[in-house]
Amino acid sequence: MVNRTGLVQYVADGTTLDYVGGLEILKRWLIERRKLFQMRDQLSADIVPKGVLIMGISGCGKSLSVKAIASTFELPLYRIDMTEIFSGRHGPPESAFAQACKILEQISPAVCWFDELEMAVTSSESAGEQGRMFAFFLTWMQEKTRGLFVAATANRIDLLPAEMIRKGRFDEVFFVDLPTDDERVEIFRIHLQRRGVDPSKFDLERLKRFTKGWTGAECEQCVVSALTTAKLEERDLTDDDLLNATATIVPLSKTMKEQVDHIREWAFERAVRASPREVVR
Ligand SMILES: Nc1ncnc2c1ncn2[C@@H]1O[C@H](COP(=O)(O)OP(=O)(O)O)[C@@H](O)[C@H]1O
Ligand SMILES: [Mg+2]
Missing domain, CATH: 3.40.50.300 (P-loop containing nucleotide triphosphate hydrolases)
Known part of the structure; x- marks a missing residue:
């Protein structure tokens, strides 16, 4: 049916x-x-x-x-x-x-x-x-x-x-909303793990500084792209592969900045946030 x-x-x-x-x-x-x-x-x-x-x-x-x-x-x-x-x-x-x-x-x-x-x-x-x-x-x-x-x-x-x-x-x-710094670290961890890579071996704290404003899908794309590079060269993934991959991705929050800002503004008073606010450190 x-x-x-x-x-x-x-x-x-x-x-x-x-x-x-x-x-x-x-x-x-x-x-x-x-x-x-x-x-x-x-x-x-x-x-x-x-x-x-x-x-x-x-x-x-x-x-x-x-x-x-x-x-x-x-x-x-x-x-x-x-x-x-x-x-x-x-x-x-x-x-x-x-x-x-x-x-x-x-x-x-x-x-x-x-x-x-x-x-x-x-x-x-x-x-x-x-x-x-x-x-x-x-x-x-x-x-x-x-x-x-x-x-x-x-x-x-x-x-x-x-x-x-x-x-x-x-x-x-x-x-x-766009994931916070800590959420991106978690997202990177999940996607590395899902592909059989031990996330504890990578400097995700550094990676998060280069991925501000990224969506979860973009973080995943970065992992996939870095892994592709490593596999092509028949070696294990490195921190540099991940960092280099960040340079190849232009995030939606840049290309569609106005629309993203508009959605955030709209949601601000009308919906419950799915995550806690970003902690400013
Ligand atoms: N918060 C997240 N945690 C883990 N992976 C995520 C997250 N957000 C996005 N992704 C990755 O990006 C992909 C696309 O996200 P999706 O849930 O389809 O986005 P949308 O909000 O547009 O429905 C997911 O399948 C997942 O692999
Ligand atoms: Mg969807």
Whole structure:
């Protein structure tokens, strides 16, 4: 059923919270919600976790975190493809969306992931259609079965209707910012380890000074690029490989500075930070 429509895809992925660097506030919150979610049949409806909205800068771990939610909650993960919804292959977006929600009800319990929600706004649909779709979504969020935990992600939440973030819709709205110095060290450590390299052998404190303003995805890219150099020369990775790789990456926070600043400013008063603020030393 899931594969036939293409609207809802099963995501097989073993990502756990250990793969996510930083975002400590979000992680702590998720672990608390897991407990409540598992007790859902004994709780009154207003306490049962309904879902979370995670917004923020591209490449900083939103999708990664959603994958980790599913394994934390010990539930299967289903992704709702917004491009498919707007493709016209399933009728008007509104009814395609309703159809996807109906499928989800049948596969509960599960985590359902509405990825890149702002696609609904940047697509060519009329404002009226978009409005109806979001209204439907928010109503469904309130009425859906208890067995579904919704994880919605957006890079540009500022493009979405204000109702989306109004209290009581989602249990919480988190803002995932560029990683802090300490978070980048953790992210480097995770990605070295995942590739079989012992991170304790590297000067990550020095590396963090050269990677200010980088996203998690850029840190990963740096590790991959440095490892590629080392492998080509058939030797072990060195600190210099990592440092040299930093010079080849131009971070999004530079190339898209205005957009990144805008998102940060927007989120500042409207969302809960997923990580503690940078400690100025
Ligand atoms: N906080 C992080 N910790 C570890 N890896 C990260 C982090 N942020 C990004 N990455 C790496 O970058 C990749 C892309 O990040 P992703 O979660 O897809 O970003 P987005 O916020 O755009 O959804 C991830 O799969 C992961 O490998
Ligand atoms: Mg993403």
